[in-house]
Amino acid sequence: MNARFRDTSEQDRPLASPSRRKPLLVVGGAAVLVALALLGGGWLKQGLSAGTAVSAARLSIATVDVGPLTRDVAGEGRVVAAQSPTLYAPGAGTVTLDVRAGDPVRRGQVLAHVDSPELTNRLAQERSNIDALRADLARAEVDARQQTAALQSAYENARIDQQTAQNDLARQTQAFEAGATARMQVERAQDALAKAKLALEQARDLRGLKTDSLALDVQAKKSALARQQLLVADLERQVAELQVRSPVDGQVGQLFIADRTNVGRDAKLLSVVDLSALEVQMQVAESFARELQPGMPGEISGNGQRWAGSVSSVSPEVVNGEVAARLRFAGAQPEQLRQNQRLSVRVLLDRRDKVLGVARGSFVDEGGGSHAYVVRDGVAEKVAVKLGARSLDRVEVLSGLQAGDRVVISGADGFKGAARVLIAD
Known part of the structure; x- marks a missing residue:
């Protein structure tokens, strides 16, 4: 009988007494939440409205103020x-250097000379041409004087012939009026006077034209001589420039050629440092x-x-x-x-002494300097700004900020363009 029916001892379990700690924990948690809501409600609201949060240790913050702005370039x-002329060869030839690099020189001192046989020979030839032209001019002046004298003599003879013919006409007229001569003699004297007048006019015109022609010939000879003299003067200048002189007081800088070098015209020779x-x-x-x-x-x-x-x-x-x-x-x-x-x-x-500005930072270059983050109550707010003059350590603020605003000048790259960013201590 006992084997077929067992008791309920194996099914019975003792019940644990209910704990009083759990209600206390629930009540405490609710109290903490209420306290946070009352004390930090504004902070929680800002944190929930901000797009992201960044540690303040990663940021550089500066205050907008009014102060001097100095813009400079360092x-x-x-x-x-200030003067370091380079001297060139005035002509082709062999250059002989009279100085070495580093030698002190004075203005006008000969530094080198160029031996140019072609230029010196040409000068000698042109000087010889001057002598020939001088002789031509002298010959033209003598010939002009001779011809002028001959023309003057012809003119005087024509004038005398006219006076003679005029006197003869007067005598024949008186004789005709006295009945001592025929009218034919008077008419013949009149024709002789007309011829004499014509000869005098021709002699006078010829004298003027020939005198002008001779003057032009002499002037042409003078012009040719003056032109040749200018050519010789230019050649003399070129030959004188073969003596390369220092244009300033100073020192010889660099020698571009070796001594006794054959160079062409306008080749670099040396430099002088003032x-x-x-x-x-x-x-x-x-x-x-x-x-x-x-x-x-x-x-x-x-x-x-x-x-x-x-x-x-x-x-x-x-x-x-x-x-x-x-x-x-x-x-x-x-x-x-x-x-x-x-x-x-x-x-x-x-x-400028009084300029509204802020310390310069990376925010000046980010986004073209069109915006900045202003820190207010632990939140960085993105505001539009307009920047002006910039120096190495300061930038002028034209609009968007006021004196006393705290601006994130560097480290804002972690904001990722958010409109509001929570700044965590």
């Missing part, structure tokens, strides 16, 4: 001579070169010293995106400067 320059007038040349980016103007103030520094300077010239040519500009020293030229010596250069483009 870089490295090298000392160059060390009394040195300038500093710097390369300026094309974007800044548009604003560079001669006369702008600058500063030159090197060897532990600083010197005031000013822009003397700006090259009109752009090479590899850069423009060459030169600065001259404002005062006395410093001593101990050498050609191609490296110096630091700074050119002041603009300076």
